[in-house]
Amino acid sequence: MKHAEIAPPVLELRDVSVSYRVRGRAVPVLNGVSLSLGKGEVYGLVGESGSGKSTVALAVQRVLPPNGHVSGGQALVNGRDVAALDRAALRRMRARDVAMVFQDPGRALNPSLTIGRQVAEVFEILGSPHGEALRRAESMLERVRISAPARVMERYPHQLSGGMQQRVVIAMALAKDPSLLILDEPTTGLDATIEAEILDLVDTLRREFGASILFISHNLGAIAGLCDRVGVLYAGRLVEEGPVRSLFRAPRHPYTAGLLRCLPRPGLRKDLSPLDTIPGFPPAPGSIVAGCVFAPRCGLADDLCRRVDPPLVPTGEGRLSRCHYADRVDRLPHAGGRPAALRNASGEVDAPPVLELDGLSKTYGVAPYAVHALRDVSLRLMPGETLGLVGESGSGKSTLAHALLGLVAPDAGSRMALDGAALAAEVRRRSPEQIKTLQIVFQNPDSALNRSHTVRRLIGRAVTRLGGLAGALREAQVTRLLEAVRLTARQLGARPRQLSGGMKQRVAVARAFAGNPRLVVCDEPTSALDVSVQAAILNLLADLQAERRVAYLLISHDLGVVRYLSDWIAVLYLGRLLEVGPAANVLDGPHHPYTEALLSAAPSVAGERSGRIRLTGAIPSGVNPPAGCLFHTRCPRRIGPICDTEEPPLVADAQGHAIRCHLPREKLGRAPALAPA
Template sequence: MSALAEAPHQEAASGASPALELGGLSVTYRVRGRDLPVLSDVSLTIARGEAYGLVGESGSGKSTVALAVQRVLPPNGRISAGHASIAGKDVATLGAAALRQMRAHDVAMVFQDPGKALNPSLTIGRQIAEVFELLGASRSEALERGEAMLGRVRISDPSRVMASFPHQLSGGMQQRVVIAMALAKDPALLILDEPTTGLDATIEAEVLDLVDSLRQEFGAAVLFISHNLAAVASLCNRVGVLYAGKLVEEGPARALFSEPRHPYTAGLLRCLPRAGFKGGPALDNIPGFPPVPGSITAGCVFAPRCGLAEERCRTEAPPLSDVGPGRGSRCHFHDRVDALPRMSEAPPVTTPERGPDVEPVLAIEHLSKTYQLPGNRRVQALRDVSLSLAPGETLGLVGESGSGKSTLANLILGLVEHDAGGAIRLDGAEIPASVHQRPRDVVKAIQIIFQNPDSALNRAHTVKHLIGRAVERLAGLSGKARTARVTQLLEAVRLTKRQLPARPRQLSGGMKQRVAVARAFAADPRVIVCDEPTSALDVSVQSAILNLLTELQAERQVSYILISHDLGVVRHLSDRIAVMYLGRLMEIGAAKSVLKGPHHPYTEALLSAAPTVTGERGTRIRLEGQIPSPVNPPTGCVFNTRCPRKFGPICETDEPPLLDDPDGHAIRCHLPRDRLGHAAAGAA
């Protein structure tokens, strides 16, 4: 057993078996007649009631660990060495009946997308009751226990949710339901595979708090798989770092994230946008890509990308070194990690000064959007929003799901038409509401980068076709001019001609997003809507894309509207930040003013919910209840039903105006500014 698995745990005294124990676990996949090692000699132990985080880039083997311990590897995968035990049962030796019992009682898994985990054609009540029926309960007892379990995961109206279908619930509510179903069988081990990706900061914080409290209540161990290092730090007791199928570092979460003892861990942490505001130094990023399984047969698997690597690292595999209480590192030079040089050098970026009289490239005036529903009902998804965007400026747009961010983006793009009385101006001239009525120059001028490049790029076409088609249709170029423009765009996003014949499935996530960025820049746009452009990416890839967007903006003076729930990304890229709630603009101003304060109570709650990689968080402001329905919004201030700073009847009867200070920092709140909250710069 590796020293990484020998740290003392709470079950040692009681004699109980660990919830999960991996001893020298190795997994191979059979591909084209060859065995490719995906996991190699992984050893770890998770005590009952403990939360353990597993981090690393895509392809490092995190999900393979989750599949192997449940013995649900694909047909070409197998455990080639070592063992995996859940609650003392070696999964490799279990017969079919015992394996079913183990999966039914001892282990449960919560996936990234709860919408795909739930059957859309069945009510929530039917789906959660089925879990209890499989455990031997009668139909009536199962329904009763299912409703009680929904109450235990803090769903305020369990009977209503039991009668609902999945599509009638928010993403956060769906995730609570899936967690309730997973805990219904009181498992020894709960596996969470990216359970908070794509969730708002407030919902993410609620889900993590919920898992932590339920872990303590049920005594279940948690294996938390995520690329969100801050979320891992806020939930987990210990963390293991996987790279190319090897566990390269392990230790207590706080110690590991504050003083990494492996260059890979240090590199991941340096990729995070957590220091300062826009205009600061570029983010570091790890050069190159993770190796193909089985391609490195000698030395350290991280040597080709490591800033500390010497010849010894390429020939001699590093042993596991004890680097502190309960800590281990596979690095020859673990004592030199503090002196690790920058792994990549980004070119210096100069942000031009903008005076007060700069003509905005985009101006939105009194924009509203109302949808007509059956039964003569109306939903006002956006109400009287006005803002402007200067050349080369980034406006960060934040708020929970349902706040109107995507509606505003769709109106700007012309995909949805705004209500009469509003206007969108490009370089001072009003443009048609519908993209179908806009001239080509306007369509070229406003582009978008989507969240998921897999959905945005046609998998049947090559990179050459994907970018070339955009160049031809938007820029009107053909022949040699088209080819030259495609080459220029490839160089701008740091790709080479070798990628031209590749299709999206042959590219990494970061490469695919670079193709999406190149396509958005095909016609030299004036404004680009960046809709969660890095939320689905590893932190190492995210830093490279953020640096790329910064460089292209400085070079071409393009303006961005950045939609993101990651406040670290928003702070790093944004000149100004706008905060939206239930279709209203609640606050807008310079990034430093909005994040440091004084700020709106809603902004204060968003900031308090954001996890930090240190695992430390200030006083958490919990917002009670869900966002009200836009069909029947609250009177007065739309935030009054959830506002922790509500102080009188005026909040329920009068909508506060959006008032700005001399610096252009506007806040919609009845409270005077000297009574509004402030936060330290690092709190974001």
Template sequence: MNGSTSDEPNGVPTGTRSRAQNDADTARSTPPPAPFPTFGAAKSERADALAIVGLTVTYRIRGRDREVLHDVSLRVRRGEAYGLVGESGCGKSTVAMATLRYLPRNGKVKAGRIAIGGEDVHALDADRLRVMRANAISMVYQDPARALNPSLTVARQVAEAFEAAGASRADALARTPDLLRRVRIAEPERVMDSFPHQLSGGMQQRIVIAMALASNPALLILDEPTTGLDATVEAEVLDLIAQLRAELGMAVLFISHNLAVIGQMCERVGVLYAGRLVEEGATRDVFTRPRHPYTVGLLRCLPAPGRSKDRDRLDTIAGQLPSPGDAPPGCIYADRCRLADERCRRETPPPYRVNAPHGEQMARCHYHERAIELPRAATRISHASHASDNGTLERPRSDALILRAERISKTFRAGGAMVRAVDSVSLDLAAGETLGLVGESGSGKTTLAKLLLGLTPPDEGSVIELDGTPLPPRVTARNDDQVKSLQIVFQNPDSALNRAHPVKQLIGRALSRLGSLHGPAREARLNALIEAVRLPDRYLDARTRQLSGGLKQRVAIAQAFAGNPRIVVCDEPTSALDVSVQAAILNLLADLQRERGVSYVFISHDLHVVRYLSDRIAVLYVGRLLEVGPAAAVFDGPHHPYTEALISSVPTLDDGTKGKRIRLSGDPPSAASPPSGCVFHTRCPRKIGAICEQEDPPFTDAGDGHRIRCHIPVAELRALQNVTRER
């Protein structure tokens, strides 16, 4: 087993334990079971793929047992897909680890029963547990790069999965190509000779799925298998899982914080909060009419189509999860619930069950019948002094360009070949504006951001100007004002924050370096900055390792704003965050933009987030700009065929959009040898002929600053895409 848990409480060790350690521990802690049939016998065929009854799990932290799961009961029927959702720390991955009997050393099952195919998991000795893991159950982890051994070829790793199920090495290697074809990998013989780092993220995830399917398991556990993947790759992986599930008849336990993915993939869903299952039912029932305020809150955090930072604040869930083992009396969610009253704080709600359109629905809420009426936080933006006639907030913006990039390119030498990561891209940015950068991995988004920041020098002939003044290509040659003007917020705040220093020192150091402030002036500015990013005072003396992901990102944002920047590059700042934390960070970024007139270059693969926050969108593909224009125009169309495919790949809670995805064939071409003519023609579903292969298309004007780089006329694109939407 490889990988690591993703939602354990602070202080709980995470990471991979050896199989020998787990087998030894479990053998010592459980008595030998009575003989039972082989997995897959008639007895298990009649049972649920997974049945969890009254599961309670504790972790030993600082000499005290802290409860992280409490009386959780759920079942996954044979052939069914069951989704498990909730914020980080709610216990989703702990459910998976307990199911596999793979808890860390300080974890133990305090009570309850787990059965896979009718067999009691905790009644198995070490040998029978190994047989179960090899034959009846498999797991796919969030990060395929960490689940694969970088020193072994794909062939060796996939063959090991067959060997674990009892095959000889020769037989395992012989069966590997067919297994790779099953997960839609073309030319499996070539891929078998590759090492993981030579493959794309989507290809790595297919390899991990192939390994999980080697034993034809009755139950497949997926723990955030698409987090961090591009929209097109995510869609391909989800399609693959759905097809394999239909072919093999296996059951799936799908763990994710992406509610749209769960809505697309799962028949039933369970909602975990602080280790308790607070709602359960058919996915369509739970997502259409949720009966627990927590579920309502999660759904309202999503940046739905049609919502904009200029009109609507995202709803958020106030407060934080209780610490493990610190469950208050009454309802566990009462402290964060806008429906809670004294009854909720006094009486623990039982599981209320009602008949819903698609089956029984359960919710642990005294007021489940009116949970859907949960009062909203203040979501409409109002500011009398800046409101326009249509009620939209007029942010501090001007038509004057603050940043201009003209014919910016970057060529790297890799393995003896010249790779043009960014190819003659021209962009501009106005004060108070957000420019969203979208495209698949390898499209050049991050490289372009580094060029703007001066972290990587561009090729000769590239022009980058701030207020009409050329910027030196390297940040080390820029003056203090230029450095302060352009700052960045990274995807992973851990990579930008020193774990050894308290939060107050981290922000204060940024103020000294970027703001040139000292003494009382620095202290006053520090307090103002902490208030601006909504960081509670109690965390100022904490180390970053003691903070949640959302709080770490607030510290990183405070650092970026220490010098009053004019432009902030946001490189996937919310991709690893729960929807509730993501909503709070997006609101914060929008608030800071309104208050300070800062401009953003916002990079993300989540197109719902990009649409909500961006004023304009730029679409990159293999280092080239294919489309740029106002956000509404780019999303509503007409759009470039590549943009059309990206947008169609984004999962949504709206059932009406299912089945309309445009499937792109193959992977993006290498930037070392891009195709002639239109760089997208090798994958384009709307290719019109030889002209696409021979001539690089010019930009055509679609109106209102919207430009599309395609040989197909704008009017024809609009007609074609309207027909596609109507099907």
């Protein structure tokens, strides 16, 4: 009797090690990594920047940079050793068996070619005639839930939203029906609703195509919602592995526990407690030659950990952990409460608002092609408070920030005031005092900092321009700012390329505080950072706010960050304010149906996504917005013709919680009750 052959794993790594040659020396970046993916399985790979996640993806496809090489072990795709393939076989594997979706779809698409040409090219490479390739391209775009695919095929990448671009890239990846799909941070930078749609799409297509997926991300909520199993990388070592639900519920390695504790949890606020952080920084590749690689940052480490490298051993439930004290992980101490001196930073009694916006509107272009980016937005912000600004792409968040900073002029009749004084529409017409007291922290410190300047010059120039200090006074102020953002004099001579992502963002924060600002615009200040670095930056912003009474305008699509840092939350949709109020009231409800949909789309490490409210249809065009309620074309709570013809007023309750909806408050949604943390 013949036994049925067992199919090999779609992907198998056997003790894979990878080194990069730097200045004549081999620097190890992966060390003995072993993992496997079965058919149709989704495997998540998490870890801080520099842990080796992307190197795994490159090694699997044999596309390491010229100075990189696999120094040990084997990477097998469908049972074939990738390193042993000749050039023709390697080309066939890349063309048919493995596909990759990158973080930034804008860079993955050719800006000079139409969408149809780019998708059809995949089918042409696989042997289809041009006409058939175009038909198959249209069919594939339809399968990734792109409406009117024929029209989309005629467009160029810049004419599509970020979510649409990512759907096109996924369509191109799946066009060749690969057995292995690698997703490298595919949802970073996307709004919560678009991110949820992309994850739903990937999960649906995984079942349709039967592909195995290697999902690389620092978004632990996305990992929990999509993956079957997860592996945790640290300094090139696999330190924990197991089913995602049980591993996230009860981690058995201090590093995994540290990553999970860094996330802002429901019920945790900036005035009650700082976020947990992982102390120290990841080690330089190859710098730790004895003991556990995580020992220098571990709260459980002792002499055994510093001497003996722990093996990767089973801990039950199909899980593995590389820790001498896996049974003690739940004893790791949490961060303490926030010192009393730093509590209650907001709400100065009888203080005038630091910011007032009255009827702020902004229109781009002229009729009939005018885009109403902002429509009659009125807000105010008190000293020491944070206003969180949320909404999908195209809602007007960035336009509001640009108008506030004087980079774009609002429409006539708009009023802006800073500390009670009128704020001129253009920055060149503002007083030096207004310029220095209104600053910004950008999303990407790499783009915001001049790479050729040292930290001393980056901060010192801001001190001179904004504070008017020179010589010894300037140096003293630079030192004070550096200490305020928890950096030391050792970083003064460093350039941005020599700093970690978190350090670069701290330098950007220090520069923003050089003129003792009254209001700082924080534009996605943590979206590009690992969760451990994100927690440290959020703690820093909360401490600086409490110490200096500065107000923040926080723009973010991460509702966990908004929940932790904000005192007030404003919700924008197509430039219109749909809801504004105290953070707890907006988050707990009653809330606008749009707010309810945004909250339901936020990923959770619990992995529960069944309660998500799915918005149908695309965001309407700002050139021709809907009549009546702007949200009625997508609203799951639409009640009738009144929504189509009459715009509801923005009605506030006694606590200042205003909602623009025809539904009475008692019928609006509320957040489910949470169990005590």
